[in-house]
Amino acid sequence: MSAPAGDAVRVRVPATSANLGPAFDCAGLALARHDVLEFSTAAGGLEVVMTGEGAHSLPADESHLVVRAFRAACDRLGWRPSGLRVVAENTIPQGRGMGSSAAAVVAGIVGAWALCPDVEDVDLDAALGLATEMEGHPDNVAPCLLGGATLSWTTPGGARAERLAVHPDVVPVVLVPPGTLSTHVARSLLPELVPHADAVFNASRAALLTHALTTAPALLLDATDDRLHQRQRAAAMPDTLAVLERLRAAGHAAVVSGAGPSVLVLARRLDGEVGEEPGAVRTVADLTPQGWAVLPLDVDAGGAAVLDRGVQVSSR
DSSP states (O other): OOOOTTOEEEEEEEEEEEOTTTSTTTEEEEEEEEEEEEEEEESSEEEEEEEETTTTTSOOSTTSHHHHHHHHHHHHHTOOOSEEEEEEEEOSOTTSSSOHHHHHHHHHHHHHHHHOTTOSEEOHHHHHHHHHHHHSSSTTHHHHHHOSEEEEEEETTEEEEEEEOOOTTEEEEEEEOSSOOOHHHHHHTSOSOOOHHHHHHHHHHHHHHHHHHHTOGGGHHHHTOOSSSSGGGGGGOHHHHHHHHHHHHTTOOEEEOTTSSSEEEEEEOOTTOOSSSOHHHHHHHHTSOTTOEEEEOOBOSSOSEEESSSOEEOOO
């Protein structure tokens, strides 16, 4: 069944940071920096219009990741519009470890669900499953869909995720270098086997991370320590690892954001601090190299959102 020509929805999706140090491929955080995309049906053909990040480098045809995700979701839903127009306003940096590909996948899937005339809301479980199939792992797509911090895992029945409410004193700061890094290249540097002691170390820190994020931010420095994947990728991003080590030596809970090369700092608001910019953010900025962007960002608590239409993203 096809949607009537002229129907339109707008979808907003947040940036994300995955891994959060020790919880490799398992944890993620939604950040208040967004891409907003409008999907509308048309009489025929495909039109993709982009502004902002990636506007001059991303394809504007069926190979665009948003379009591929939209088509995949249409196949699952058993419908397809005769024509499609996508207008994307992108603010999430591309190739910087801030979940730009996950945002594209989630936007396409949610857009298809919202535009489909045969459904009343977005099925988050089905959307998470399809997004994970397309991305290969759920660590970025889960927070993009659900908001907040998420823990995600896969089962024989598909991907699962649970949302965590982040403590209000946690202030994410993303440090974005001028260069990019392919996720494929970054993952290719990881060893197939790791020492048992390192696996135990990361398991303990990943467990502590949940408590630190939600209840005890003072423990975030210990809770974000990692032995499995960050230093192993140093050859691909030596400047990132140098910044990471400098920040951690100064007491800041810094991690590689996703596959890099950006750095995420989980700064925290100290007792008695008021105002929008805690002192920790200014200290982090002072330790950041010239040429890097310093982005203090709120946690996005809501995740993917359908705008300008009565369709709702269903709760789980």
